[in-house]
Structure formats: structure tokens, C-alpha cells
Amino acid sequence: MAILRNAIALFVLLYCLVSCSCVLGRPATFLEDFKVTWSDAHLRQIEGGRAIQLVLDQNSGCGFASKRQYLFGRVSMKIKLVPGDSAGTVTAFYMNSNTENVRDELDFEFLGNRTGQPYTVQTNIYANGKGDREQRVNLWFDPAADYHLYTILWNHHHIVFYVDDVPIRVYKNSGRAPFPMNQPMGVYSTLWEADDWATRGGLEKIDWSKAPFYAYYRDFDIEGCPVPGPANCASNPGNWWEANNYQALTAMEARRYRWVRLNHMIYDYCTDKSRYPVPPPECLAGI
Numbered sequence: 001m002a003i004l005r006n007a008i009a010l011f012v013l014l015y016c017l018v019s020c021s022c023v024l025g026r027p028a029t030f031l032e033d034f035k036v037t038w039s040d041a042h043l044r045q046i047e048g049g050r051a052i053q054l055v056l057d058q059n060s061g062c063g064f065a066s067k068r069q070y071l072f073g074r075v076s077m078k079i080k081l082v083p084g085d086s087a088g089t090v091t092a093f094y095m096n097s098n099t100e101n102v103r104d105e106l107d108f109e110f111l112g113n114r115t116g117q118p119y120t121v122q123t124n125i126y127a128n129g130k131g132d133r134e135q136r137v138n139l140w141f142d143p144a145a146d147y148h149l150y151t152i153l154w155n156h157h158h159i160v161f162y163v164d165d166v167p168i169r170v171y172k173n174s175g176r177a178p179f180p181m182n183q184p185m186g187v188y189s190t191l192w193e194a195d196d197w198a199t200r201g202g203l204e205k206i207d208w209s210k211a212p213f214y215a216y217y218r219d220f221d222i223e224g225c226p227v228p229g230p231a232n233c234a235s236n237p238g239n240w241w242e243a244n245n246y247q248a249l250t251a252m253e254a255r256r257y258r259w260v261r262l263n264h265m266i267y268d269y270c271t272d273k274s275r276y277p278v279p280p281p282e283c284l285a286g287i
């Protein structure tokens, strides 16, 4: 009996080691995967460290970053944005390779607005040092009333930005344009003041009489190949985020994506003739 129990225990242990060696799950607390990178005094842990509050006041904004970098995977968190008069504030959630000249970066930026006016989500993608790929959508709900889930999926086939499981952006690895393939990226977030450009192109300024401004985060989830880590992790086709279902949008996702583009997209660099008389090659790649 004891031998059997030991054998089972050993099997479970080995199974965990094999299946968990390069795939990370949801951390119990913020500090397990992240560290504060900008103004400790403006970032408070709440709910026993399972959630955090970011503060922006006239002295400072704040930010945090993952302790590790990752090569491919899926990163998500629930965010509740600054409510009411948030004009001029920007809350960002992004991945970045921290390699200036050949930077890879995947950005969610939430641009605040005057009370009652819609928040805008701007996404951007840098590949091999080149960005300038902005798209903007207006959210179909009030993102400050409640937590919503924001996700970046990055595998060998495409990069997808999701809002509550609705794809709002797809960047295919089509071979037509650079695609982040070799550089690991960290996970970052900041809340800061950007009233020189954020709201109506900078026309709407921050109303500091409404400060401090608060944003909330919870349910941090990073599943990917940590770097440094097992060298063969990133190229392993057995990683769940590389599976069939994740290589292209499902039929349901494609429907939702078209719905967003038809009803909620307010800017797309691909169709901005003043910036790009000829659409950049990735714009013709489809989904």
C-alpha cells in the first residue's frame, strides 16, 4: 500500500514538473509575478495582495512590471478604469522587449474622457523597432463601472487583443511584415497623465480638482515561456496557446471581431490615407 501511495505521489510530482515547467498559472498575489517600477507610494495592494489600486495625483502616476520576461503565451488581467471625469489620464497594459532600436511591443492604452463620454482603447504593435500601427475602438460598456478582462495572446501564428473574450485586433504572422518572434517581452502597466494628446487629441485637459484618480487591477494571469527558462519551451508546439484553436480566430470570434470593426472602430492606421497612401503590407493579411 505504502509503495503504491509513494508511486502515485511520485507520478503526480513528475507530472507537475513536466507539465508546469514552462507554463505558469494564475499567481495568488500581485507580488508573486510583479514588482512596482514607478512610485511605490501610488500603488496599493488591496484584498490581501490579490488586487491593486493605482493612484494618479498631481505629484505622480505609477507603474508595475512583471519580474520575468516571456516568449509567446497569453497574458490577461481584469482592470477597472478611472471613473467619472478621466479626461487626460491614460491607463496602459502592454508587453515590451526593452530593446530600444529593435523594440517589440504590444500595447493596450485606455484613454480617459470627460464624464459621460466614451473611453477609447488604443492598441499599437511594434515589431523590430517599428510602431505607428495605431487602432482605436470605443468600448461598448462603461469600463470604469466594473472589472473587465483584457488579454494579449501571442503565438507563432498571430497576436490577438481581446476585451472580455471579444477580439478587437488581429496581427497575423503573414510573412508580409515583421512579426515578434525572437525577443522575450515583459508585462507592464502604468497610470499616468497624458493630457497633451490623449483626449480629443489633447484638447481636453486633466481636471486636477477631481484628483486623485484610481484604477484597479485583479486576476493577473501570465501563461507563457519565461526567459530565462527552459530553452526549448518557446518552440514547443505542445504549448496550449499554440494549439489549433489558437492559430486563427474561431468562427464565433471572427463574427465578434467583424462586429467590433463595424460598430466600434473609430480609427485604423490601415485606412488612414494621409499617413499611409499605400496601406502597409500587414493590413492586407486578413485574419
Ligand SMILES: *[C@@H]1O[C@H](CO)[C@@H](O)[C@H](O)[C@H]1NC(C)=O
Binding pocket: 111, 112, 113, 114, 117, 118, 119, 120, 198, 199, 200, 201
Ligand atoms: C471622448 O469623447 C469624444 C466626444 O464623444 C469623442 O469624440 C472621443 O473619441 C472620445 N475619446 C477620446 C480619447 O478623445
